[in-house]
Amino acid sequence: MTIQPHIAVIGAGAWGIALACILAQTARVTLWTRTPVPAGTRSLPHLPQITLPDSITVTSALPTDADIVLLVVPTQGLRDVTLALHERLKADVPVVTCCKGMERGTFLLPLQVVAQTMPGRPAAVLSGPNFAIEVAQGMPAAATLAAQDLAFVTKLTERLTTPTLRLYASTDPLGVQLAGAAKNVIAIGAGISVGAEMGENARAAIITRALAETARLVDAMGGQGRTMYGLAGMGDLILTATGAGSRNYSLGVAMGRGENIEDILARRDTVAEGVLTAPTLQELGQRFGIETPIINVITRLLSGELTPHQARDELLDRPTRFE
Ligand SMILES: NC(=O)C1=CN([C@@H]2O[C@H](COP(=O)(O)OP(=O)(O)OC[C@H]3O[C@@H](n4cnc5c(N)ncnc54)[C@H](O)[C@@H]3O)[C@@H](O)[C@H]2O)C=CC1
Numbered sequence: 018m019t020i021q022p023h024i025a026v027i028g029a030g031a032w033g034i035a036l037a038c039i040l041a042q043t044a045r046v047t048l049w050t051r052t053p054v055p056a057g058t059r060s061l062p063h064l065p066q067i068t069l070p071d072s073i074t075v076t077s078a079l080p081t082d083a084d085i086v087l088l089v090v091p092t093q094g095l096r097d098v099t100l101a102l103h104e105r106l107k108a109d110v111p112v113v114t115c116c117k118g119m120e121r122g123t124f125l126l127p128l129q130v131v132a133q134t135m136p137g138r139p140a141a142v143l144s145g146p147n148f149a150i151e152v153a154q155g156m157p158a159a160a161t162l163a164a165q166d167l168a169f170v171t172k173l174t175e176r177l178t179t180p181t182l183r184l185y186a187s188t189d190p191l192g193v194q195l196a197g198a199a200k201n202v203i204a205i206g207a208g209i210s211v212g213a214e215m216g217e218n219a220r221a222a223i224i225t226r227a228l229a230e231t232a233r234l235v236d237a238m239g240g241q242g243r244t245m246y247g248l249a250g251m252g253d254l255i256l257t258a259t260g261a262g263s264r265n266y267s268l269g270v271a272m273g274r275g276e277n278i279e280d281i282l283a284r285r286d287t288v289a290e291g292v293l294t295a296p297t298l299q300e301l302g303q304r305f306g307i308e309t310p311i312i313n314v315i316t317r318l319l320s321g322e323l324t325p326h327q328a329r330d331e332l333l334d335r336p337t338r339f340e
């Protein structure tokens with residue numbers, strides 16, 4: 018009899034539920050919810066149409082005996098949960114960050130937060146074009162798993178690949194994390210252009226040129242710019258900056274139609290990571306001396322400093338340059 022590994026999924030939002038469902042095919046899975054739920058609960062609010070397999074244990078007690086831990090809380094909650102988890106887990110238990118964003122105030126990417134809160138622990142990042150509902154329903158998808166250590170990431174990629182979610186290994190965790198963080202910001206910009214009826218051409222231009230901005234930033238920060246052209250970058254942009262199912266894109270569409278951002282956020286109970294990531298990314302560009310004009314105007318649109326048409330004029334008025 019083979020003993021199944023125990024995978025703990027921390028965070029029972031849409032993405033945590035989806036990952037728990039597919040990993041339950043090959044592992045014993047515990048799904049941690051911040052808010053306690055009644056015993057026997059098989060459906061959770063963030064993906065109510067999904068019935069959890071009986072084999073998944075839902076609990077609000079943090080795990081102590083997991084073999085692998087997936088961190089699937091929003092980026093701003095990562096520090097607290099990892100601080101609480103570190104002492105409970107054996108030192109060699111690997112963690113995988115599954116959130117896409119940057120910590121407000123510290124300018125840190127998820128694995129940098131983990132390095133501070135869980136020093137010495139092996140860690141990787143998972144990111145790619147993956148709407149939670151499709152993954153939860155077992156529809157085919159692919160994503161990138163990245164860590165600096167080649168042997169570690171190769172083994173973990175084999176371990177976490179499921180029959181429907183195909184993982185590709187990467188040794189550029191910085192590029193993969195920046196790609197995942199930036200695509201949410203760019204998706205908001207793409208949504209704004211569509212909501213403001215600027216046309217499909219404008220959206221394609223925003224996606225492509227913002228991809229180039231982010232690739233330059235990745236290079237400047239010591240990652241590999243070409244990571245932006247893989248699943249975590251271009252792949253996720255194709256999905257998020259065009260798919261109505263994206264929370265970031267749909268937030269942008271509503272803004273483009275003239276809705277106030279506070280009103281849009283007030284009627285949602287799900288995370289749109291791009292809102293908090295935008296100013297951080299803009300600041301990073303300045304720190305590393307990289308021009309990020311599209312990310313800058315999206316940040317100013319979010320803060321109410323620009324209207325969509327002012328943003329359009331500002332981008333079109335820029336001096337010409339080589340591609
Ligand atoms: N939904 C999706 O399709 C995908 C989401 N992601 C990323 O996964 C992360 C989580 O997103 P979702 O699961 O979609 O979010 P969600 O909006 O569906 O749910 C968020 C969950 O996190 C919990 N939470 C909120 N703040 C918390 C905190 N401070 N500490 C602990 N728990 C907290 C909430 O109670 C809720 O259960 C985000 O970074 C998102 O960008 C990545 C890939 C796909």
Ligand SMILES: O=C(CO)COP(=O)(O)O
Pocket residue numbers: 117145146147148149201204253256257262263264265266288289290
């Ligand atoms: O990250 C995602 C898909 O890869 C989900 O995007 P949203 O957070 O914009 O819904």
